[in-house]
Amino acid sequence: MRVKGIGLKRSIFSGQLGPELDGREEVLFGWVMSVRDQGGIKFIIISDKDGIAQITVKKGEVGKRVWERAKRIREHSCIGVRGIVRKTEKAPRGAEIVPKELRVYSVPKKLPPFPLFGSSLPKLDKRLDIRAVDLRRPKAQAIFKIRGSALRAIRDYLNEEGFLEVNTPKIIASATEGGAALFPLLYYDKEAFLTQSPQLYKEQLVMAFERVFEIAPAFRAEPSKTLSHLSEFLSVDVECAFVDMNGAMEILEGLxxxxxxxxxxxxxxxxxxxxxxxxxxxxxxxxxxxxxVELARRHGVDVDWGEDLSSMALDAIASELKGYYFITGWPEAIKPFYIKPRKDGRSESFDLMYGDLEIASGGERIASKRELMRRIRDKGLNPKSFEYHLKVFDYGMPPHSGWGLGFDRFMMVLTGQKNVREVTLFPRDQFRLTP
RNA sequence: GCCCUGGUAGUAUAGUCCGGUCUAGUAUGCGGGCCUGUCACGCCUGUGACCCGGGUUCAAAUCCCGGCCAGGGCGCCA
Structure with missing residues (x-):
């Protein structure tokens, strides 16, 4: 059967359905989540952007056309329904729809290899192959609704604190910090890279705007095969003038x-x-x-002072420190060149941890051009390739601090997920470039 | 990149150590039938699988080698 056009106009979303609409005619659209066929009565559960609604098709109570059409409907069908709302405690939301008209827009050719409800999920990899369908699962929907809510909250908070949301280029000429591997690309006839962080740009922007933040993707070409690494991830970056390391930590903790x-x-x-x-x-x-370092050693983990903390060391630390905590004063040797060093080989830097998961990293930045040039050379980098950055330091760079928050990792903490891919719509890693 | 583990119906798993009784078990899905208040509906019934290639053996889902794929750990990294 072919349906010309939509033929119906939506009057409510499932979230608006309730006993107070008893007796009214309404139109709903959605995807079929389940059909419970009891012979003379069928319960069709549809889901729209708000959640679920029950359509009750009772033989004798609905027209012949509706009854015949209801027989064709199965899971994942896309349908529209016009009908009378009936108040009943036996239905979710305390009301159900008794259809007068049923339109079937699409019946699935095949069923997806996983149940919408139920406990036995196939492996993540299989679900990611048809992610858009996987996202119909109520639990997946929940995760991304929380994600949207968290993003709104971040913007609200930072705006309220006087930060300006900015956008900086994602195509850049040279590495920002050394260290992480970049994705090279052909930019007309030149070599360019995808940015690993907006670090240098946001530092420049504090000269003009004082307080800035950016929510944008960052790209790392590291062949990391873990539950918390992605090749493309969303980074929440904040930079703030006239604030030291502690000020930056306060902003982060408040956020x-x-x-x-x-x-x-x-x-x-x-x-x-x-x-x-x-x-x-x-x-x-x-x-x-x-x-x-002390704490890790007490747990029998070998740590050389000056080394980054290995996952074994972090495990040991997390066994004592639950939840959120900061690790401050990292050795300057393992921090990027723009981080302000102390006289004792340490630096004005911090990581925000949640258990053994690093979710944010920041510190006070070097505001003096001479010092910054020296640090660039010390790190074995070429000051020439940072000329575009260094030259603005001649014009009154304020003391400033900031941080970058791995938003996807933060989402893992907010939703209790163990794999970062679960909180990312279309994750990118070493082995996955589609969908 | 290195190491370890695994690959059995659409999906999730049992069986693999110790080769034969596996005609490969179970749950769920799917097809058919019954059911007028379900909500993981229920009942009856049917359907469907040993990753690929080579080897050992009278005999391989099971042992060996290679490949591909997946999961986990380490490293790198945030």
Whole structure:
């Protein structure tokens, strides 16, 4: 059967359905989540952007056409329904739709290799192959509704704190920090790269705007094969003039607290569905790098002072420090050139951790051009390739600090997911470039 | 990039150590039938699988080698 056009006009979303609409005629669209066929009565559960609604098709109560059409409907069909709302405690939302007209827009050719409800999910890799369909799962929907809510909360908080949202180029001429591998690309007749961080741009922008933030993708060509690494990830970057390392940490701590509060408020249903409640941070602990090294050693993990903390070391530390905490004062040798060093070989830097997961990293930046040039040379980089950056330091660069938050990792913490790919719509890693 | 583990119906798994009784078990899905208040509906019934290639053996889902794919750990990295 071919349907010409949509033929119906939506009057409500499922979220508006309720007993108070009893007796009214309404039009709903959605995807069929389940059909419970009991012979003379069929219960069709459809899902739209708000959630689910029940359509009750009772033989004798509905017209012949509707009855015949209802027989063709199965899971994942895309349908529209015009019918009378009937108040009943036996239906979800306390009301159901008794259809007068049923339009079937699309019946699936095949069923996806996983159930919409139920516990036995196929492997993530299989689901990612048809991600858009996987995203119809209520639990997947919950995750991305929380994600949207968290992004809104971040923007609200930072705007409220006087930060200006900015956008910086993602195609760049040279590496920002050394270290991480970049994705090269052909830019007309020149070589260029995808940016690994907006670091240098946001530093330049504090000269003009004082407080800036950016929410944008960052790209790393590291062949990391873990549950918390992606080749493309969303980074929340903040940079603030006239603030030191502690000021930057306060902003970050304030933001995290606000976001957790907001998503818990806005996404009660979603968390219930996930069976998870994000931890409300209270007074984030701060330990120094030296203390972290000590702690790991006490657990029998070999750590050379000056080395980055291995996952074994972080495991040991996380076994004592639950939830959010800062590790401060990292050795300057393992931090990027723009981080302000101290006289003792350490630096004005911090990482925000959640258990053994690093979710943000920041510190005070070098504001003096001479010092910055020296550090670039010390790190074995060529000051010439940073000329475009260094020259603005001649014109009154304020002291400034900032941080970058790995938003996808933060989402893991907010939703209780173990694999970062679960909180990313279309994840990119070493082995996945589609969909 | 290195190391470890795994690959059985559409999906999730049992069986593999110790080769034969596996005509490969179970759950769910799917097809057919019954069911007028379900909500992971229920009942009856049917359907469907040993990753690919080579080797050992009378005999391979099971042992060996190679490939491909997946999961995990390490490293790199945030």
């Amino acid at each position: 995290i607290g606000y976001v957790v509060h907001r998503v818990r408020e806005e996404c009660k249903e979603q968390f219930k569905l996930l069976g998870f409640e994000p931890e409300v941070p209270s007074g984030m602990k701060r330990i120094t790098y030296d203390e972290a």
